[in-house]
Amino acid sequence: MNKKLNYFSTVKFLSKYILAYKKNYIMFAIGWLFDILLSIFTPIMFAVMIDEIVYYQNVPVFLKISIALVIMILFACIVHFFTQQQYAYLQIMYAFEIKNDLFNAVQYAKAEALTDMQAGDALNTIQSHAFECMVFVIRNIIHTLNNFFALILYIIYIFVIGWQFGLLMLVGIPLSVYATVKFGKVTRKCNDEYNAVYGKYSGWLMEGLSALQDIRLLNAQEVTEKKFIGFQKNLFHRENQNSVIKLSSQNVVQTINFLVQMSVYALCAYYACRGEMTIGVLTIILNFFTNIKGKVIFFSNCFIEAQMRISRIQRVYDLFHLPSEKDWKGKDRLDITDGKIEFHKITFGYKDTQDLFQEFSINIEGGQKVALVGKSGSGKTTLAYMLAGFYKPREGSIAIDGRDISDCSLKSLRQNVGIVQQDVLIFDGTIRSNLLLGKKDASEQEIMEAYERAGLGEFIRSLDDGIDTVIGTKGVGLSGGQKQRIAIARIYLKNPQIIVFDEATSALDNETEALIHDSWKNALVGRTAIVISHRLSSVMMCERTAVIEDGVLLEYGSTKEMLENSNALKTLFAIS
Ligand SMILES: Nc1ncnc2c1ncn2[C@@H]1O[C@H](COP(=O)(O)OP(=O)(O)OP(=O)(O)O)[C@@H](O)[C@H]1O
Ligand SMILES: [Mg+2]
Missing domain, CATH: 1.20.1560.10 (ABC transporter type 1, transmembrane domain)
Incomplete structure (x- = not known):
């Protein structure tokens, strides 16, 4: 007060x-x-x-x-x-x-x-x-x-x-x-x-x-x-x-x-x-x-x-x-070599609520694609937010390549950690200006590559003004899937070493999702990716899968093996 x-x-x-x-x-x-x-x-x-x-x-x-x-x-x-x-x-x-x-x-x-x-x-x-x-x-x-x-x-x-x-x-x-x-x-x-x-x-x-x-x-x-x-x-x-x-x-x-x-x-x-x-x-x-x-x-x-x-x-x-x-203490520059992520015994709860995580730990090796799954409300998005420095764990630490993120500047942290969110925000303006939010000085070639990879090429070519079409409340309305693809193209342009896809393909049809999954294969080489999803197809894209429930890491292992042996995963996706 x-x-x-x-x-x-x-x-x-x-x-x-x-x-x-x-x-x-x-x-x-x-x-x-x-x-x-x-x-x-x-x-x-x-x-x-x-x-x-x-x-x-x-x-x-x-x-x-x-x-x-x-x-x-x-x-x-x-x-x-x-x-x-x-x-x-x-x-x-x-x-x-x-x-x-x-x-x-x-x-x-x-x-x-x-x-x-x-x-x-x-x-x-x-x-x-x-x-x-x-x-x-x-x-x-x-x-x-x-x-x-x-x-x-x-x-x-x-x-x-x-x-x-x-x-x-x-x-x-x-x-x-x-x-x-x-x-x-x-x-x-x-x-x-x-x-x-x-x-x-x-x-x-x-x-x-x-x-x-x-x-x-x-x-x-x-x-x-x-x-x-x-x-x-x-x-x-x-x-x-x-x-x-x-x-x-x-x-x-x-x-x-x-x-x-x-x-x-x-x-x-x-x-x-x-x-x-x-x-x-x-x-x-x-x-x-x-x-x-x-x-x-x-x-x-x-x-x-x-x-x-x-x-x-x-x-x-x-x-x-x-x-x-601005009161964030960390000032060092975060330079990523591997992209290894460690959540070490973190305890965190939102204001006035019970702790969501208690001494929660997970290690993600650099360059790996890890699916993070769990019931709605289990804290998946919260983990992504903590990784981007929006919330700080009350106890424990989060490290990237062995560097505690609280010692690093927020600017460098967010340069290296990109999140494609559940709710995509599209600003009034052209498709180009929305994409340039990812990298303000991107070349024409880079922009084109980004939207093609995000599966937006066909849509953009169908518009009279192409990439310079005005979108948002004053322009062409976009479907949920198109908005998500703009956000994905934006992240490709931003080019962070660690990418979190938080339900990033939930609004896409199967065909477009398959197209994006295809493009991930190339785009994510050498990068660490966390894929938060309720869709089995997205989980199957990842080498490893982590199941969380009530703030606890229930199971964590190779996706292939877990699809066969993990009861938690089978229950979650109703696989018999
Ligand atoms: N800003 C907030 N303030 C207080 N509580 C919050 C806040 N954001 C989320 N929560 C609570 O924290 C818990 C975890 O939320 P979170 O969004 O991380 O879940 P999630 O696993 O991403 O769920 P979903 O799969 O539905 O996206 C939920 O119980 C939610 O109500
Ligand atoms: Mg969420």
Whole structure:
């Protein structure tokens, strides 16, 4: 469980983005400081002009100040333009950096963290919650700091004019702050609840949209519609609650400000009646008071909004702090000579579940093809994932050519271990771009060899655009078998020394499977292959077979002999 963010820890968490663009921030801050000084000097100069004309009819001084004001305001326009330019740039860059970091955090998250994460929720966090971080940096850090500085200057000046007015401010401001903080706490709670529901909703919606076909097949439209309406009502109710709290808070703060304003007017009236206040000074006080009121309302709104934002930023923070593969300790390069694999007394269980393997061992000689069979759920895929470094055994070790894989870098490990998975992921794009994921600089010849070997040649030649045909959601749909063959061609291009075929031919017809088995014979020479399969034809391709059950290596030996003598294998494949 990550720590719960509050205002200050959020500032600390996000301030690194301000530091990353220090130069632009300093330029923006200087421009802004100029704006503040202008907002202080302009009313003072106006006041002097009024007093000089009303009380002394001093036209030359009036004119001089007017000209100075015009020059100042023209200069301010130019400064303002550059300040706004920096501001727009900072906004874009903060959002860019935050999204980049988030995407990286998800991209490198450990496998166990990914299984807990709903893709819809992560998408929402990267797209909209990252924006909230940027707004927080701009409004709740930069503007708040700047406005705070401005507020102090105004108050000091008001004290210089008259301590009575300064005291009034010092009574009014804490009252507003108190009301704001009180409302802020309620807001945060409501928003945490809203965001939790929203996260669940977006995860659910994304899953639902990607499974529309299954929903229809199950005739489950009414159930999903009810759930959708349920989510909407829940979210609407919470949104309503949030806006009521925000409005109440604004009203209370405005009422307090109004009362302080009336007191200031009364005090001004009192001094004016006694002839102790000129019209000029009166305008300065009223002007500064309006400014101070604006700043207090800004702080109040900002604080309430911050509470809403922090509960979204919390999700960004949690994503940032997912356990990462970058913490993998191994740094050495794994260079394979034989491709010998040893699982030595490994103990492993998924989070919150019983151990799947206890002191499990198996040795696979380099260059061998080994079939790994066992009932569904017996842990075959898990073994492949551990070999690729997705999960680490709690005890024991996995070695390739005598090197413990935890001492090797994940990059070199995955260069040498390729897995063709049960569920093949095809990216939107051409067949070529999908194949090039295996080797980004593959030559035309290499690509052709790979797809021919994977049994895709005939299919590709039947397409008008051949290898440049667009596939995926925006292009030609592919059958399960075609997807698997693309994954197999991809692995051929990647050319790892160790290949795991995890049910890689389960979606293929017998003819294509035979074709692929044929191509394995050449492609796998000198490589170690683990073939995980529920099909006897795939098992028969391999020299050796390992049967696992309940995390135990039940039998392991030559496939030929086991097909004759092994009861475990015969039972599994219902061979009499
Ligand atoms: N991410 C996960 N979190 C928790 N438990 C998991 C996870 N992945 C798999 N399991 C559990 O671990 C066990 C082994 O799963 P695994 O996918 O390795 O089985 P398998 O032998 O490959 O099965 P199949 O033949 O159906 O593909 C199963 O009981 C499964 O429910
Ligand atoms: Mg499996």
